[in-house]
Amino acid sequence: MKSLEECRAAIDAVDREIVRLFEERMKLCQDVARYKIANGLPVLDRSREEKVLESRAAMLQDAYWASSVRVLFEQVMALSRAEQEKLQKGEG
Numbered sequence: 001m002k003s004l005e006e007c008r009a010a011i012d013a014v015d016r017e018i019v020r021l022f023e024e025r026m027k028l029c030q031d032v033a034r035y036k037i038a039n040g041l042p043v044l045d046r047s048r049e050e051k052v053l054e055s056r057a058a059m060l061q062d063a064y065w066a067s068s069v070r071v072l073f074e075q076v077m078a079l080s081r082a083e084q085e086k087l088q089k090g091e092g
Contacts (some may be wrong), residue, residue, distance in 0.1 A: 006024055025076070026083055030092065033084035043084045 002010075036043065056073045057066040086092040 009057055017068075021078075026080065029080040029083055030087060031081075033087040036084065043081050043088065052077065 033043070035041070053070050053073055057063075057069050060066060061067060083092065
């Protein structure tokens with residue numbers, strides 16, 4: 001069994017990677033926003049979001065986590081939409 005300190009160190013390493021990837025994803029969502037602005041598209045595309053949620057759950061090796069992954073990506077996409085809305089308003 002791993003010690004508590006080993007578990008926490010491993011979690012910290014995973015969290016660093018999550019933060020790095022989150023920042024990368026948010027920069028990409030800014031690119032999406034610029035495209036949508038240039039092409040007069042709305043920020044929210046519900047059908048696309050539902051497809052993303054389904055595909056992310058399908059990526060899991062263990063379906064046990066499906067509802068948690070859905071919640072995670074609902075939040076990530078909400079943050080992405082908020083960033084896109086800021087850019088549309090000229091705030092970003």
